[in-house]
Amino acid sequence: MSSLLPRSVEIVEVSPRDGLQNEAVNFNNSEKLFLIESAIDAGLNRIEVASFVNPKRVPQMADGDEVLRSLSERAMQGAIGLVLNERGLDRALMTRVREINYVVVVTETFSQKNQGMSVAENLEALYRIAPRAAANGLSLTVSLSAAFGCPYEGEVSIDRFSSVLSAIAELEIDEVAIADTIGVAVPPMVEERVALAKELLPSDLKIRCHFHNTRNTGLASAYAAVIAGVDALDSSLGGIGGCPFAPRATGNIPTEDLCFMLERSGISTGVDLGAAIEISEWLSQKMGRPVPALLGRAGIFPPQ
Amino acid sequence: MSSLLPRSVEIVEVSPRDGLQNEAVNFNNSEKLFLIESAIDAGLNRIEVASFVNPKRVPQMADGDEVLRSLSERAMQGAIGLVLNERGLDRALMTRVREINYVVVVTETFSQKNQGMSVAENLEALYRIAPRAAANGLSLTVSLSAAFGCPYEGEVSIDRFSSVLSAIAELEIDEVAIADTIGVAVPPMVEERVALAKELLPSDLKIRCHFHNTRNTGLASAYAAVIAGVDALDSSLGGIGGCPFAPRATGNIPTEDLCFMLERSGISTGVDLGAAIEISEWLSQKMGRPVPALLGRAGIFPPQ
Numbered sequence: 001m002s003s004l005l006p007r008s009v010e011i012v013e014v015s016p017r018d019g020l021q022n023e024a025v026n027f028n029n030s031e032k033l034f035l036i037e038s039a040i041d042a043g044l045n046r047i048e049v050a051s052f053v054n055p056k057r058v059p060q061m062a063d064g065d066e067v068l069r070s071l072s073e074r075a076m077q078g079a080i081g082l083v084l085n086e087r088g089l090d091r092a093l094m095t096r097v098r099e100i101n102y103v104v105v106v107t108e109t110f111s112q113k114n115q116g117m118s119v120a121e122n123l124e125a126l127y128r129i130a131p132r133a134a135a136n137g138l139s140l141t142v143s144l145s146a147a148f149g150c151p152y153e154g155e156v157s158i159d160r161f162s163s164v165l166s167a168i169a170e171l172e173i174d175e176v177a178i179a180d181t182i183g184v185a186v187p188p189m190v191e192e193r194v195a196l197a198k199e200l201l202p203s204d205l206k207i208r209c210h211f212h213n214t215r216n217t218g219l220a221s222a223y224a225a226v227i228a229g230v231d232a233l234d235s236s237l238g239g240i241g242g243c244p245f246a247p248r249a250t251g252n253i254p255t256e257d258l259c260f261m262l263e264r265s266g267i268s269t270g271v272d273l274g275a276a277i278e279i280s281e282w283l284s285q286k287m288g289r290p291v292p293a294l295l296g297r298a299g300i301f302p303p304q
Numbered sequence: 305m306s307s308l309l310p311r312s313v314e315i316v317e318v319s320p321r322d323g324l325q326n327e328a329v330n331f332n333n334s335e336k337l338f339l340i341e342s343a344i345d346a347g348l349n350r351i352e353v354a355s356f357v358n359p360k361r362v363p364q365m366a367d368g369d370e371v372l373r374s375l376s377e378r379a380m381q382g383a384i385g386l387v388l389n390e391r392g393l394d395r396a397l398m399t400r401v402r403e404i405n406y407v408v409v410v411t412e413t414f415s416q417k418n419q420g421m422s423v424a425e426n427l428e429a430l431y432r433i434a435p436r437a438a439a440n441g442l443s444l445t446v447s448l449s450a451a452f453g454c455p456y457e458g459e460v461s462i463d464r465f466s467s468v469l470s471a472i473a474e475l476e477i478d479e480v481a482i483a484d485t486i487g488v489a490v491p492p493m494v495e496e497r498v499a500l501a502k503e504l505l506p507s508d509l510k511i512r513c514h515f516h517n518t519r520n521t522g523l524a525s526a527y528a529a530v531i532a533g534v535d536a537l538d539s540s541l542g543g544i545g546g547c548p549f550a551p552r553a554t555g556n557i558p559t560e561d562l563c564f565m566l567e568r569s570g571i572s573t574g575v576d577l578g579a580a581i582e583i584s585e586w587l588s589q590k591m592g593r594p595v596p597a598l599l600g601r602a603g604i605f606p607p608q
Contacts, residue, residue, distance in 0.1 A: 005492060154606035184605040186568045187527050188309060213520075215605070216561035216598045220524040223491050250602075257520035264490045294520045298554075301488040301519070302458035 008268040009226050010046060011259065012208065013039050014252055015236035015283070016067075017048040017082055022241045022250065025287045032067050035279065036075055039237065042275035044255065046078040046232075048101065052088035068095040080141070084115055089129050092138070099139040101177070102126060106144055106164050109152035110181075114145070123167050130171045141175040142168055143210065147193060149184035161193060165200045175206040177234070180221065183214025183250060187224035194228035208232035211253050213239060213292065218253035219261055226267060233258065238280035238291030254293030256280055260300065273300050312572040313530050314350060315563065316512065317343050319540035319587070320371075321352040321386055322556055326545045329591045336371050339583065340379055343541065346579035348559070350382040350536075352405065356392035372399040384445070388419060393433050396442070403443040405481070406430060410448055410468050413456035414485075418449070427471050434475045445479040446472055447514065451497060453488035465497060469504045479510040481538070484525065487518025487554060491528035498532035512536035515557050517543060517596065522557035523565055530571060537562065542584035542595030558597030560584055564604065577604050 016036050020027055027035070036049055049071065050064030064081065071079060081097040083089050092100050104122050105111035111119045126142065133140040144164055150156055168176065178193055190209065197207050209225040211218040211234070222233050239254030256276040259269045277296040284291045320340055324331055331339070340353055353375065354368030368385065375383060385401040387393050396404050408426050409415035415423045430446065437444040448468055454460055472480065482497055494513065501511050513529040515522040515538070526537050543558030560580040563573045581600040588595045 149605055182605070183602060184568070186565050188569045214598060214602045215564055216517075216523055216558060217565045219520055220527045220565060223524045224527075254520060260519055261490050261521045261524060264488070265492045294518060298487060298518045301453055301486070 004227065005265065005267055006226060006229065008270070009230070009262060010232035011044060011255065011269050011271060012046045012048065012080070012232050012234045013044040013237065013255060014048040014210075014234045015039070015238070015240055015255070017051050017080075018234070018252055019236035019238075019240040021051065023287060027286070029063050029066055029070065031286065032063070033070055035237075035283070036067075036071060036079075038275075038279045038282075040075055040078070042279060043269070043271040044237075044276075045270075046080065047075070048080045048082065048234075049075070050079075050097070051082040052091040053082065053084050065091065065095055068097055071096075083129070085125055086129060089132060093136055098137070099141070100133060101141045101143055102129060103143045103145050104164060104168070106146050106156055106161060107150040107153045110146050110150050113152065119164065123164075126168065126171070130173055134172045139175075140173045141177050141208065142171075142173050143177040143179050145179045146181045147178045148180045148189055149182055151182050158192065158196065162196060162200065165197055169201050173205065175208055175232070176201060177208040177210050177232075179210035179234075180212060180218075181210075183212035183218060185211060185221040186217055187220055190221045190224040191228045194225055194230055198229065206231040208234065210234040212241070212250050213253045214250050219258060222253055222258055223261065223265070226262065235259075237276060237293075238283045239293045240283055240287070240291055251292045254280075254291070254295070256295040257293050260295050264301075274304065308531065309570055310530060310533065312574070313534070313566060314536035315348060315559065315573050315575060316350045316352065316384070316536050316538045317348040317541065317559060318352040318514075318538045318556055319343070319542070319544055319559070321355050321384075322538070323540035323542075323544040325355065326554065327591060331590070333367050333370055333374065335590065336367070337374055339541075339587070340371075340375060340383075342579075342583045342586075344379055344382070346583060347573070347575040348541075348580075349574075350384065351379070352384045352386065352538075353379070354383075354401070355386040356395040357386065357388050369395065369399055372401055375400075387433070389429055390433060390436075393436060397440055402441070403445070404437060405445045405447055406433060407447045407449050408468060408472070410450050410460055410465060411454040411457045414450050414454050417456065423468065427468075430472065430475070434477055438476045443479075444477045445481050445512065446475075446477050447481040447483050449483045450485045451482045452484045452493055453486055455486050462496065462500065466500060466504065469501055473505050477509065479512055479536070480505060481512040481514050481536075483514035483538075484516055484522075485514075487516035487522065489515060489525040490521055491524055494525045494528040495532045498529055498534055502533065510535040512538065514538040516545070516554050517557045518554050523562060526557055526562055527565065527569070530566065539563075541580060541597075542587045543597045544587055544591070544595055555596045558584075558595070558599070560599040561597050564599050568605075578608065
């Protein structure tokens with residue numbers, strides 16, 4: 001097979017946050033803890049576990065601080081908390097979380113709707129947050145949301161994407177996550193935008209990609225991202241995060257399907273596929289419907 | 305974007321045959337005709353429309369000859385019939401079909417179970433069929449089934465695949481279709497096997513790939529096949545061909561999702577996405593369940 005393939009890629013499990021946030025069924029604290037600890041058992045060491053956002057806007061995440069208080073020490077080593085503003089950072093600093101993910105939406109309309117501020121205002125907040133995170137020893141990822149298309153403005157030009165990259169290039173951050181929030185990325189766009197991020201950002205900054213399988217192109221984009229040299233990919237066990245029966249479903253790419261594709265391609269993820277499928281089945285039972293992931297239904301190949 | 309992308313790829317619509325064959329709901333003759341003629345209206349000119357197999361084994365296809373009698377002249381120009389033996393060829397020659405698809409299973413156990421003969425016996429039958437097809441002016445595709453993995457024998461070695469390619473390299477055929485019958489192909493395997501086919505087969509022979517989305521890797525494999533230089537890809541409207549609620553679902557890759565990915569990547573397919581989604585919705589209503597395709601649920605992007 002091709003000699004250009006990387007030997008491994010890091011998987012960031014987002015089901016406890018991006019996954020559950022978009023599900024109708026509410027998971028209680030102990031169920032979230034079970035999900036997180038089981039994911040670690042399956043080899044998913046880096047996990048988005050909580051969101052320091054306004055609990056009135058996202059009630060599923062209201063117990064974020066409590067979840068963080070209850071997690072084991074090994075879970076805390078790879079636990080990530082989502083932060084959308086300085087109040088969120090304040091809350092994160094009161095917990096044991098050592099890594100945060102800050103979201104910058106690339107387009108104006110979506111930035112106003114999602115964050116309640118302009119892109120420039122959001123970047124200014126980030127300019128205050130990044131030094132505070134660094135001073136407090138927090139790892140900081142900046143997620144560039146709607147990087148491949150906007151639900152309100154349509155296409156996102158390479159110039160718009162480039163200008164946001166340039167605006168964060170001088171900051172003391174650890175990672176940039178290029179996020180296809182609405183599932184409209186395709187492989188050539190992924191190659192182009194990952195290459196641009198590598199060109200405009202410092203070489204020691206990690207690059208991560210976040211895809212949704214909204215239009216069935218998520219795994220093709222993820223594979224393109226790996227070939228383009230990203231360090232990490234987001235995914236959610238079962239592909240939860242969007243109801244398959246709802247219009248405009250927006251599930252994350254399924255962890256077990258992604259890891260099956262990568263492992264079978266010779267790219268190590270460290271994930272135990274059988275264990276991942278078991279968690280997925282538990283999620284399915286808890287939610288009372290099949291999850292979007294397909295590996296559990298079809299079976300690992302070759303059979304083990 | 306990348307300059308290595310081909311400008312176009314041909315889509316072969318397989319829903320009337322590989323799709324419906326695996327569905328519990330039976331479509332009558334006029335419904336099949338509606339599906340085929342609508343698919344042509346949507347830009348899908350090359351369509352697998354019938355199967356000249358034993359009607360006792362595949363009752364859904366028993367009306368193949370009748371479907372072919374009723375099709376319009378424009379439909380007949382791109383109509384393909386599946387043939388599994390010389391009796392099938394005899395039946396095909398009694399119809400207006402101008403193109404046939406003959407299946408060679410790459411592995412012994414699956415060949416015995418699916419065709420009732422060994423690989424060598426099947427190749428011998430093909431050696432009689434190929435000249436007869438050519439003498440009668442029929443285009444002939446040879447599909448290599450289970451080319452990426454076998455449901456009975458597991459992994460299919462590159463040597464086994466190579467030996468079957470070599471066995472057909474001297475025949476007067478028009479196209480070889482490399483088929484991932486059970487949905488276990490991944491991009492590096494696709495690159496490797498397409499490259500090998502190009503190396504071992506005459507340069508004027510067309511190469512086509514056939515993927516199932518059984519483990520969510522179908523579109524990633526299809527994209528890899530296009531980059532590897534295949535001339536054509538199989539897909540089915542709605543992704544029909546496997547029930548999403550059944551264990552070991554085996555749907556074809558969905559035509560509308562595939563064409564969305566390719567068109568958005570700058571690779572022309574000639575398919576009208578909106579028209580494809582409409583047919584898919586009709587299929588969904590007729591079958592009384594959602595189809596696996598996601599584009600219709602999420603919507604074309606950017607909105608049109």
